[in-house]
Amino acid sequence: MTSEPSPATKGERTRATLLAAAYQQFVTKGYHGASMRSIAEAAGITAGAIYNHYAGKEDIFRAVVLAYHPFSSALPTLANAEGETLSDFLSDAIQRFEQAFEDSPGILNLLFIELVECEGRHLPELATAFAPAVMAFTEKLQAAPDLSRTQQPFVIVRTFLSMLFAYYITEQFLTGARFPTEIGDVSDFLDIYLHGILVRAEEQK
Amino acid sequence: MTSEPSPATKGERTRATLLAAAYQQFVTKGYHGASMRSIAEAAGITAGAIYNHYAGKEDIFRAVVLAYHPFSSALPTLANAEGETLSDFLSDAIQRFEQAFEDSPGILNLLFIELVECEGRHLPELATAFAPAVMAFTEKLQAAPDLSRTQQPFVIVRTFLSMLFAYYITEQFLTGARFPTEIGDVSDFLDIYLHGILVRAEEQK
DNA sequence: CCTACCGATCGGTAGG
DNA sequence: CCTACCGATCGGTAGG
Incomplete structure (x- = not known):
């Protein structure tokens, strides 16, 4: 665009x-x-x-x-993310997202306005627009050899995109609230997403 | 309230x-x-x-x-969450959050408006208001015996609250977009948050 | 707490 | 693409 x-x-x-x-x-x-x-x-x-x-x-x-929803620029390139392992693939995907957010900061605001002031009136149309890109990304993600299959593929895509959203939203809050110290970056989010926060059974003793 | x-x-x-x-x-x-x-x-x-x-x-x-920000009702009770293990503790915390969201749906909208239309003008004041409750929750969380210590405590709290936010926001989107099938619920989010989506080394053969 | 009102600004249109 | 204008509605105030 x-x-x-x-x-x-x-x-x-x-x-x-x-x-x-x-x-x-x-x-x-x-x-x-x-x-x-x-x-x-x-x-x-x-x-x-x-x-x-x-x-x-x-x-x-x-x-x-x-024309400007968060996925118009990010999702097509997201579907082109590369990487053999899950970690490499998602790291690459995140980098592409970061670029898209850098190019147009405040792009999430558009979705907030859509949700609040427009009561989600344009969401169906929006969903139709980026459904193909989501499908392509889902298929690529499933190809990763070290992906745990305990979750359905769409659940994994939803939670992954959620994680990205959540990172940028909380980032807006923390800077807005003028928080004194840094509280994690996107790699911490990815790390938890990949490994969880529970101590593994074999490490527990 | x-x-x-x-x-x-x-x-x-x-x-x-x-x-x-x-x-x-x-x-x-x-x-x-x-x-x-x-x-x-x-x-x-x-x-x-x-x-x-x-x-x-x-x-x-x-x-x-x-008076109505998402934490005014949820955070105080969140600090009272119970549970020996991490899983029990966070499950209890999530249940308390769900109750708060049920009591006043659309409570996230207030934060969206604050971010967009008010440009985060009231965020510092807001942060001061619920900082004590966040501290109390952080301390409780750290007491869990099976918490992985690879992340700083505040990072864990940020990502946990992020996960809850992300769940409710994507839920708004999916219902707004009239998506045909169910794509995960909050327990899927918690499961991934606890265990990650990477296959464990010892299972990989 | 209501009635009546203020100037300003809104989304939108006519006519050129 | 501009000028000039429409009725409607805005946030806010005066006076009682």
Whole structure:
């Protein structure tokens, strides 16, 4: 999404600028907090001109959610993650995710807004959009030779993505709360995800 | 917070009704989506009357966040979790959390709003409020005899709370996306948290 | 705690 | 794509 060649016509270029401006306004102010005027101003046009490109506020938010959701950039590359062992494979997947989050910080905010202010209205559409990438990732994950088969494949994918989400959300909290000390990083999360926190039977004595 | 005896004066009763109405409006509509008028109506008074109890919208949101954040009800009881082994202890802790989430569903929405629309303005205050309960829980957790000491105590608490968060957030997504099949429950999350998903060396043959 | 009101801003439209 | 405008609603206040 970010590194596409500049669109041909001027109208298409304006539309792309508008979408990026809307994304930036929504993630920092929420759906109702971002006004059509503030979006227009951020895109360098006037409020009325937006309606040449989108039917209304709801329409432009929907376009933003579909274009900028956390998986649009991360999941396709996630499905390309490499690594023989489970540890290598998931480490690679995490690195790809980190890159995606670095490229657009606050990308989780979009999902929060969708959940709260839009009451999950666009979730079905969103799920359809990234289902193929999830499937591809699931198949790759299952190929790891040292994967424990005590859980269903989708449960493993859900918990893995959950772990990534949880890391970034708690990170937002800790920095927001101005916590004095560092409390773990993403490798600690992965380590626990791979090995658990229970002492192994044979080590217990 | 929910089962306190009815306040003495009528003014205090109105104030409590108002706070509950504001909570309900905020979590379903977001900060900017909920209007002072809608809050007043939900509380059975007129918009102007709110200002006899709170200085303004920001003030009433702050009061809601402090009164209804996810830990206000869950963390104190969490610190009372019982169980000899790690598994028993965390299972008990999870049950207490589930109860808290059942009592007020959508309680996570408040934190989302705080992160997005308020840009985490109240997080330091919030952190101060529940730090003691986190400390108490941390100490209890460390007493478990079969806890692996490869991670720092606070990292373990962060990842444990993260796991709970992640479970409820992904649950919101899956139901919102109208996913056809069940994909794991909280016991699957706990199981992975305790044991990891890597096959153990001695089982690998 | 209500009625009545304030200026400001909202999403959206008409006409060019 | 802009100017000018619409009715509606916003947060907040005055006065009682």
